[in-house]
Amino acid sequence: MLKPRPEPVQVVKQRRDSALAALVESIPYIQFLGVRFDRRGDELTAVMPFCDQLIGNPGLPALHGGAIAAFLEVSAVIELSWAGLWKEIESPVITPDQIKSGKFVSIPKTIDFSVDYLRTGLPRDAYARARVNRSGRRYASVFVEAWQDNKSCIIAQATGHFLMPDPYLETTP
Amino acid sequence: MDFDKNRLAQQFMEALPHAQALGIFFENIGSGKAEMHMNYNKKFIGDPQTGVIHGGAVFALLDSCCGAAVLSHPEQKGLTATIDLRVDYMRPAKPGQTIRASAQCYNMTRSVAFVSAVALDDHEDKPVATAAGAFVTGKS
Numbered sequence: 001m002l003k004p005r006p007e008p009v010q011v012v013k014q015r016r017d018s019a020l021a022a023l024v025e026s027i028p029y030i031q032f033l034g035v036r037f038d039r040r041g042d043e044l045t046a047v048m049p050f051c052d053q054l055i056g057n058p059g060l061p062a063l064h065g066g067a068i069a070a071f072l073e074v075s076a077v078i079e080l081s082w083a084g085l086w087k088e089i090e091s092p093v094i095t096p097d098q099i100k101s102g103k104f105v106s107i108p109k110t111i112d113f114s115v116d117y118l119r120t121g122l123p124r125d126a127y128a129r130a131r132v133n134r135s136g137r138r139y140a141s142v143f144v145e146a147w148q149d150n151k152s153c154i155i156a157q158a159t160g161h162f163l164m165p166d167p168y169l170e171t172t173p
Numbered sequence: 174m175d176f177d178k179n180r181l182a183q184q185f186m187e188a189l190p191h192a193q194a195l196g197i198f199f200e201n202i203g204s205g206k207a208e209m210h211m212n213y214n215k216k217f218i219g220d221p222q223t224g225v226i227h228g229g230a231v232f233a234l235l236d237s238c239c240g241a242a243v244l245s246h247p248e249q250k251g252l253t254a255t256i257d258l259r260v261d262y263m264r265p266a267k268p269g270q271t272i273r274a275s276a277q278c279y280n281m282t283r284s285v286a287f288v289s290a291v292a293l294d295d296h297e298d299k300p301v302a303t304a305a306g307a308f309v310t311g312k313s
Binding site for chain 1: 188189190191192193194195215216217218219220221222226227228229230232233234235236237240252254255256257258259260261262265
């Protein structure tokens, strides 16, 4: 029996990008921070473009510690949701429209979040990548780090624990 | 005294654009303690299914409150910065309710200030979140 031809690359990219956009747009707080996500395959990089409302110390000026923490936390939450949804998006048993409706995807809940501030956040764009270190049925542990001009100069890192929604897909569409 | 405190709080507020963007208001500040609140705003929702505020907004409120507690400590001179802060999310804040935070700088050394904080909504018996952190002191 012949293997079915793989889907055209545009179709795959379009489906992944719109699924990611739907997931990100469903969370108002991410829009408030102005954070967006770049995707290469399943790898995500969160980007927080600089804007005045993120300033915590106007004298320097420096990014607010709370803004940096929030940026790290949304990066971790999106990475965890994205990793959990990846198979469903690929199969695809879940469509971007269903993600957008917010009814089919439950966001993991933060149990605790611990941030190390390593350098002052400069008035520039910030980037972050998260890594799911362990994801069980009930709990997940996620590490996330953020940098600005140089990837080797981490401005802040965090570890968070999350309660996984049960079941992950509330309703199978 | 009250007039001075309020003025100080107001000046501090105006100097923090991110706190302003989140609608964080000062209630009290002095002697290593600070109290603030943040009104419910749909823009800060983190879970569209329930309308619960995102943890990041609560983190920013607690971070601001802890920082203010350090600044108000009698031995503190100059500015401060967060070294680390850990927030435990005990339960989701009730959608629609104001979140109030209070922080206390309970120990201060030559270079580090230790702070703890709690965030509450209208159901005051059960905290929404607690925080513990270390801050840079400007002590000379």
